[in-house]
Amino acid sequence: DIVMTQSPDSLAVSLGERATINCKSSQSVLYSSINKNYLAWYQQKPGQPPKLLISWASTRESGVPDRFSGSGSGTDFTLTISSLQAEDVAVYYCHQYYSTPQTFGQGTKLEIK
């Protein structure tokens, strides 16, 4: 199984500042024949299901604010929120869909400082 490890486990950032969450996979999730990383980022607010923010490591889903961006390839990935807003308080998960079983990071809890 591919193990997904996020860092940090929790993060407190001031409004308007940058937030950065890292995700490392135990093996590459890059499908080299099509040059795509099978890596997604989800946002989960209390009492809600996960919401897909980023697919293929860096493709922002429709309707997701452009302050959210994803980067990385192979085994190392980053979710960046360029200017934190109050509504961004949530738990963020990375997720690999490269192989079965699909696996998730342990989550990063993002709070306002």
Add this chain to the structure above:
Amino acid sequence: EVQLVESGGGLVQPGRSLRLSCAASGFTFDDYAMHWVREAPGKGLEWVSSINWNSNNIDYADSVKGRFTISRDNAKNSLYLQMNSLRPEDTALYYCAKAATHGLLDYWGQGTLVTVSS
């Protein structure tokens, strides 16, 4: 608008069974694979099972293999999870999720809570 509505959760004793359902709407159900993912209280997300569009390709997490059975009825736009021999560690909020291309989970339901306790 894609909608996924889970039902069938509840309180059940260890060793007993429960069947979860997921009613899908807003998309062509039989074009897509479907998944179950669970979230134990205070824990993260754990993938449970998946089924492709025509039920020919089914996978399970090792933690539920041999106890859970996933199925679908394309005529009813519905996904199911039959859970047998339930254990306390199966206690979780169970989400159904639609898979886009290549297994990406793009839409999730609100979940149904399963509590396994005596």
